[in-house]
Amino acid sequence: MPSAGLLSLILAVLQRDVIASLRRGSEWSNPLVFYVMVCALFPLGIGPQPERLAELAPGILWVVALLASLLATDSLFRGDFDDGTLEQMLLTHQSLYPQVLAKTLAHWMMTGLPLSVLSPILGVLLQLPPAGMLPLMASLVLGTMVLSFIGAIGAALTVGLRKGGLLLSLIVLPLYIPVLIFGSSVVKTAIDGGPYMPQLAMLAVFFLVALALSPLAICGALRISVDQ
Amino acid sequence: MSISSTFHKWGSPRWFYQFSGRLLPWLAGLSLLLLLGGCIWGLAFVPADYKQGNSFRIIYIHVPASAVAMGAYVTMAVAGAIHLIWRMKLAAMVMKAIAPIGASLTFLALLTGAVWGKPTWGTWWVWDARITSVLILFFLYLGIIALHQAFENRDAAAKACAVLAIVGAVNIPIIYWSVEWWYSLHQPASISFTGESTIHPTMLRPLMATLSGMYLFFAWVLLLFTRAEILDRERNTRWVQDIVCGEAR
Amino acid sequence: MAAPGLQVNQLFSERDDRVLFSDLCFQLNAGQLVQIAGPNGSGKTSLLRILAGLSSRYEGEVLWQGKSLQRHRHDYLSQLLYIGHGAGIKAVLSPLENLRWSCALRGMSHCDTSIMAALDKVGLRGFEEQACHSLSAGQQRRVNLARLFCIPASLWVLDEPFTAIDQRGVAEIEQWLADFVHDGGAVLLTTHHSLNFSHEFTILNLGDYANA
Numbered sequence: 001m002p003s004a005g006l007l008s009l010i011l012a013v014l015q016r017d018v019i020a021s022l023r024r025g026s027e028w029s030n031p032l033v034f035y036v037m038v039c040a041l042f043p044l045g046i047g048p049q050p051e052r053l054a055e056l057a058p059g060i061l062w063v064v065a066l067l068a069s070l071l072a073t074d075s076l077f078r079g080d081f082d083d084g085t086l087e088q089m090l091l092t093h094q095s096l097y098p099q100v101l102a103k104t105l106a107h108w109m110m111t112g113l114p115l116s117v118l119s120p121i122l123g124v125l126l127q128l129p130p131a132g133m134l135p136l137m138a139s140l141v142l143g144t145m146v147l148s149f150i151g152a153i154g155a156a157l158t159v160g161l162r163k164g165g166l167l168l169s170l171i172v173l174p175l176y177i178p179v180l181i182f183g184s185s186v187v188k189t190a191i192d193g194g195p196y197m198p199q200l201a202m203l204a205v206f207f208l209v210a211l212a213l214s215p216l217a218i219c220g221a222l223r224i225s226v227d228q
Numbered sequence: 229m230s231i232s233s234t235f236h237k238w239g240s241p242r243w244f245y246q247f248s249g250r251l252l253p254w255l256a257g258l259s260l261l262l263l264l265g266g267c268i269w270g271l272a273f274v275p276a277d278y279k280q281g282n283s284f285r286i287i288y289i290h291v292p293a294s295a296v297a298m299g300a301y302v303t304m305a306v307a308g309a310i311h312l313i314w315r316m317k318l319a320a321m322v323m324k325a326i327a328p329i330g331a332s333l334t335f336l337a338l339l340t341g342a343v344w345g346k347p348t349w350g351t352w353w354v355w356d357a358r359i360t361s362v363l364i365l366f367f368l369y370l371g372i373i374a375l376h377q378a379f380e381n382r383d384a385a386a387k388a389c390a391v392l393a394i395v396g397a398v399n400i401p402i403i404y405w406s407v408e409w410w411y412s413l414h415q416p417a418s419i420s421f422t423g424e425s426t427i428h429p430t431m432l433r434p435l436m437a438t439l440s441g442m443y444l445f446f447a448w449v450l451l452l453f454t455r456a457e458i459l460d461r462e463r464n465t466r467w468v469q470d471i472v473c474g475e476a477r
Numbered sequence: 478m479a480a481p482g483l484q485v486n487q488l489f490s491e492r493d494d495r496v497l498f499s500d501l502c503f504q505l506n507a508g509q510l511v512q513i514a515g516p517n518g519s520g521k522t523s524l525l526r527i528l529a530g531l532s533s534r535y536e537g538e539v540l541w542q543g544k545s546l547q548r549h550r551h552d553y554l555s556q557l558l559y560i561g562h563g564a565g566i567k568a569v570l571s572p573l574e575n576l577r578w579s580c581a582l583r584g585m586s587h588c589d590t591s592i593m594a595a596l597d598k599v600g601l602r603g604f605e606e607q608a609c610h611s612l613s614a615g616q617q618r619r620v621n622l623a624r625l626f627c628i629p630a631s632l633w634v635l636d637e638p639f640t641a642i643d644q645r646g647v648a649e650i651e652q653w654l655a656d657f658v659h660d661g662g663a664v665l666l667t668t669h670h671s672l673n674f675s676h677e678f679t680i681l682n683l684g685d686y687a688n689a
Contacts, residue, residue: 012581016574018568020578023608069321079395084563091529092582093555099582153395155390163379170390171371175399178406185413206402213398221391227532228384292539383534 009094010102017106020079030109031072035115039122040066057126058187061136062143065115069144072111073151074168076103077159077222086159090226099213104152106220109175111143128187135190135200141169142203143183149210149218150175156221160228178199179206238318240459242467246444248451256447269416270434283347286340288434293440294337294362298400300330300446301365304372308390311362318454320386321461324376325453329446333368337362339469355410361404368396382461481543482632483528484504488537497523498686501537503679509633510664513673515683521667522562525636527558528665534551538679555583558630562637565608565621568610572596575609576627583628590663598647603627614641626652633657635666648673664674 021027042060043053080086089099119140120133128136154172158164182199189196270288277284305328311319341359342352352358372389379385462468479506490503493620497520505511507536513521516550526532530546530553539546539560541553597603599619609617616639625633633654647670654664655675672678 008586009581009584012578013585016570016578019574020567020569045326046622072562079567082563083567084561084565085567087529087531087561087563088561088565088579088582090531091554092584093551094582130468147328153391157375157392160384163378167374167378170367170374173664175395177364178399178402181406181410185410214395217391217395221388221444224384224387225393227534228379228381 003162006098010098011225012142013099013102014106015107017103018109021110027072027075028114030067031111032118034071034211035064035068035118036122037175038067039126040076042126054127054129057123057137058132058184058191061119061122061128062125062184062187063139065119065144066147066180068115068170070172070176071114071165072107073148073155073172074158074165076107076152076155077225078155078164080084080224084102086222086226090223092201094221097215098181100215100218100222101110104148104215107152108145108148112148113141115144116140129191131193132187136195139183139186139203142200143152143179146179146203146206146210147176148181149207150179150215153214153221154219155219156225158225159222161224177190179203182206233377239314239318239360241318242465244318245402245455245458248287248455252448252451255444255451259441259444259448262437263445264441266434266437266441269437270431274431274434277313280348282348283344284431286344287431288438290337290340290344291435292439293333293340295439296357296442297330297333297337297365300326301368301393301400302335302397305393308393311386312318312390312394312406317461320383320390320459321454321457322450323390323471324386325450326345326371326458327369327389329377329449331366331373333442334362334366334369338366355411357408360411365369365400368400372396396401482509482541483665484538484540484543485528486538486540487534488524488527488539490520490527490535492520492523492534493562496687498683501683502600503601503681505632505663505665506556507663508658509659510658510666510674511556512678512680513665513667513683515687516681519683519687521683522636525559525561525634525665525667529557529634531559533568534648556631557634558625558628558632559634560621560624560636560638562640564617566609566623568617569608571606572601572612573625575607576619576623577625580627585628588627589606591627595623596620600622600649615643618642619646622650625630625657625659633664633666635664637667637669639668663684674681 039060042056045050046056080089089096116137118169119136123133125137151168151172154175155164157171158168161167182202184190186196186203187197189199234258236429246346267288271285274285276282304323307326309322311323314391341362343360345354372392372407375392376385379388459468459472485501485503489499489663490497495501503511512522516523522628523532523534527534530550541549541556544552566572566651567578570578573587573592573596576595578591580588580592582588587616593605599622601619601623604612604616609620612620620637622638638650642650651673653664656674658664
């Protein structure tokens with residue numbers, strides 16, 4: 001029997017989740033549609049004046065991206081919990097850590113990454129000045145990755161509960177705050193012509209911390225959720 | 229006595245119930261004495277602030293409430309860690325008891341902050357760094373309480389809340405620091421007031437009294453809540469039935 | 478004498494203040510099959526989950542080859558194959574993709590040949606590439622059971638393996654179990670179906686251990 005390393009385990013999990021998500025379609029498209037729709041609500045709510053929209057755009061784009069990522073997070077482990085494949089993940093002699101890491105990364109690739117790529121179009125809709133486009137994308141790429149890792153902790157804690165959705169947002173939203181602060185600040189600073197690299201670097205630090213620590217909490221939470 | 233046997237003894241709900249029963253009157257008396265004494269001292273005998281007049285006196289409740297609310301969260305996370313690592317049931321009961329107390333204290337801090345803000349800043353609410361941090365702490369408490377209520381199984385609820393409390397405690401420094409930083413970016417010029425330099429030693433002493441009083445008050449209420457939880461969980465055991473029947477007689 | 482396979486000592490479990498079983502003791506050695514019987518709600522699934530290490534809601538002792546389950550989880554899990562009563566497969570993936578993932582979780586890669594052989598054995602030749610949601614319930618169950626033949630293990634823990642399987646299929650599975658036990662494997666299973674088994678086997682009735 002050929003034995004495989006950590007990397008091939010991670011790749012196998014990544015591949016399986018990405019394929020499953022692509023085949024189902026709604027899993028990756030719904031957050032995007034949500035992002036577009038909610039962003040389109042703001043001009044209707046606060047008026048179409050370009051200057052005012054331009055001023056609010058960084059905050060709006062970031063808050064809505066955060067909400068879209070949050071809504072998508074609920075399904076991260078739910079499918080596996082319902083069809084019993086989560087039990088298989090827990091019952092191998094291989095460590096759960098790389099599996100959880102791969103699942104969260106796959107989830108980000110299907111939600112956070114498309115959101116970030118799409119964001120400049122919404123920036124145009126909300127009159128975001130051109131100087132803010134690239135920083136918006138960059139901050140969302142890093143930021144949504146952190147959001148996915150934090151959200152995965154909440155998803156793992158609530159996966160065994162029948163009504164997870166709203167509860168998940170209650171426990172996860174306060175933890176999202178630092179990411180929101182630095183993420184929207186990147187865009188705002190860039191528009192004002194200031195140096196935004198420090199904030200971007202801060203998001204990268206958050207990402208590294210989340211990457212190292214959150215899988216531990218996710219693994220623990222999954223074991224608790226299965227054991228009830 | 230070895231460490232593990234001490235630990236074992238401390239972890240026994242029955243022993244804890246009996247031991248805490250002896251502590252209760254002392255904690256109750258001392259905390260009420262310090263809180264009431266400190267408040268009377270602060271309200272009646274400390275001179276008014278030259279800038280804020282009498283309104284500053286609310287710090288004798290506001291500051292202790294926010295400080296203890298913060299400490300309570302860390303205590304909750306530590307209790308959660310003890311529960312997860314050593315599977316000590318008592319720690320789970322303590323953790324469950326802290327959440328509503330901490331949330332109430334945080335709410336009290338927010339409320340007194342708003343009341344203080346009206347005469348000081350002319351508005352009930354200001355997005356000041358500290359108030360915002362306390363608000364987020366309040367959200368964290370609400371999250372713990374909501375998560376605990378969502379579980380039907382008590383053991384799973386305790387473990388899940390322990391994980392969340394630890395995650396929250398790791399995040400709190402990051403959140404506080406981020407909010408500080410956020411506030412420094414947006415700080416309006418009109419609000420330049422911060423306590424440190426203006427507080428006079430005569431104002432500080434009653435504050436120390438109410439602060440320690442609040443810690444003792446927290447400990448007292450925590451014991452009461454934990455004892456109630458012990459009785460509920462151990463209701464099928466002989467010793468609890470003896471106590472309940474004894475009191476009913 | 479070799480250390481016994483799975484040994485359960487004075488196991489106690491309760492659910493919502495109701496005792497499921499107490500003082501449960503039994504042994505399962507290589508080359509043996511134990512059927513857990515009992516009415517609905519008697520804790521059969523709970524017992525299997527405890528023995529698989531998914532549930533910690535018990536008191537008592539579970540030993541694998543004389544060593545505590547909790548301390549030697551890694552050794553135990555590398556020998557255990559648990560099939561729960563869930564589907565155990567992703568419906569949007571094909572049988573081949575599902576089993577590739579299952580094998581990867583066990584640290585096996587490039588095992589397509591053994592997966593094909595396993596699918597052939599459970600009677601799913603020609604369905605390898607079809608999405609599982611287009612298969613019948615019985616066929617989906619067979620995909621899950623195909624794991625028995627592509628993942629090496631010495632202990633099978635099966636929760637209601639005959640669900641949704643037709644009569645001929647039940648006889649087939651019984652033959653697989655017999656072969657596995659004959660080759661020195663150990664099987665623990667729950668079923669409401671009365672086993673038609675060529676070897677000797679033990680029936681453990683959980684109802685006997687449910688004293689109030």
